[in-house]
Amino acid sequence: MIISHIVAVSRNFVIGRNNKLPWKMPEDSNYFHKVTDGHIVIMGRKNYEANGKALKNRTNIVITRTEAFKPKDALVTDSISNALSIARSYLPEEIFIVGGGEIYKQTIELVNRIYITVIGTEITGDTYYPWISFSDYHIISSIKKIGDEENPFDHTYYILEKK
Numbered sequence: 001m002i003i004s005h006i007v008a009v010s011r012n013f014v015i016g017r018n019n020k021l022p023w024k025m026p027e028d029s030n031y032f033h034k035v036t037d038g039h040i041v042i043m044g045r046k047n048y049e050a051n052g053k054a055l056k057n058r059t060n061i062v063i064t065r066t067e068a069f070k071p072k073d074a075l076v077t078d079s080i081s082n083a084l085s086i087a088r089s090y091l092p093e094e095i096f097i098v099g100g101g102e103i104y105k106q107t108i109e110l111v112n113r114i115y116i117t118v119i120g121t122e123i124t125g126d127t128y129y130p131w132i133s134f135s136d137y138h139i140i141s142s143i144k145k146i147g148d149e150e151n152p153f154d155h156t157y158y159i160l161e162k163k
Contacts, residue, residue, distance in 0.1 A: 002094040003084070003110055006035060008117040008155075009129045015101060016127030019050050027151045028117050032098075035115055040087045040095045042080075045069055047100040055098075061086055063103060080106055101127040108132070113140075113161050120147070120154035138163055 008028050009015055016022060037057055045064035054060040054073035061075045061083045069076060077083050080103070087095045097107050108130045114137070116129075137160035144156045 001088065001092060002112050003097065003107075004094055004113040004115060005097050005104060005107070005111050006032060006115040007099065007104065007129050008032075008119055010119050010121055010123040010125070012122045013129045013131055014123045014125030014127070015099065015104075015129045017123070017125040019046055019100075019127075022123045022125050023119060023121075023153065025117075025119065025151045025153065025155065027145065028119075028155060028157075031117065031157060036096045036098065040090055040092050041098045042083045042087060042095065042103070043098045044100045044103040047098065047103070048074060050100075059087075059090060080110075084110075101129065105130050111162070113159065116158050116160060118156050118158065120156070132160075134158075134160065136163060137161060 007015060014022060040059040040061065041055055042061045042063065045062055045066060048062045054071065060073065061077065063077060063080060063083050065078055075086055077086060097103060097111065140159040140161055142156055142158045145154065147153045
C-alpha cells in the first residue's frame with residue numbers, strides 16, 4: 001500500500017492563508033480531483049471545514065481532537081495512526097493525505113509518494129508544507145504548464161517517490 005501526500009505549494013512552500021488556498025488554479029483543482037477520485041483521503045478538521053463537506057466519490061477520514069465534530073459524510077478519528085488503521089482496513093492500493101499543514105508535517109516521514117504541484121510564484125501565507133529537497137526523491141514525472149487567463153501562474157506537476 002502506498003501512502004501519498006497530494007499538495008499544491010508556492011515556490012516558498014505556502015499552501016494556505018486564512019484557511020483557504022491563496023490562489024485560484026482550476027486546472028490544479030481538476031488534477032487533484034482526478035488523482036484522488038475513488039480513493040481514501042485523510043485530512044485535518046480545518047481542511048474539511050474549509051471545503052464545508054466531504055470530497056465526493058472518496059472515503060473521507062477526518063482527524064480531530066474536537067469531540068463535538070461529527071459530520072455525517074466523513075469518518076472521524078483522533079489521531080493519524082487511527083486514521084491510517086481505518087484506511088488500511090479498506091485494503092486500498094493508495095491512501096492520500098490531503099492536508100492541512102499540521103497533518104502534512106506530522107506525516108511527511110510516513111509517505112512513499114508526493115504529488116506536488118509547484119505554483120510558480122511566492123505568496124504570503126500562514127500555512128506551509130514541510131520543506132523538502134527534491135534531491136531526496138526520485139522524480140517519477142513532471143509536467144510543466146504555462147499560466148493562462150484562468151490559471152494565472154505557471155505551474156509544474158511532479159510525482160516524487162522516496163529514494
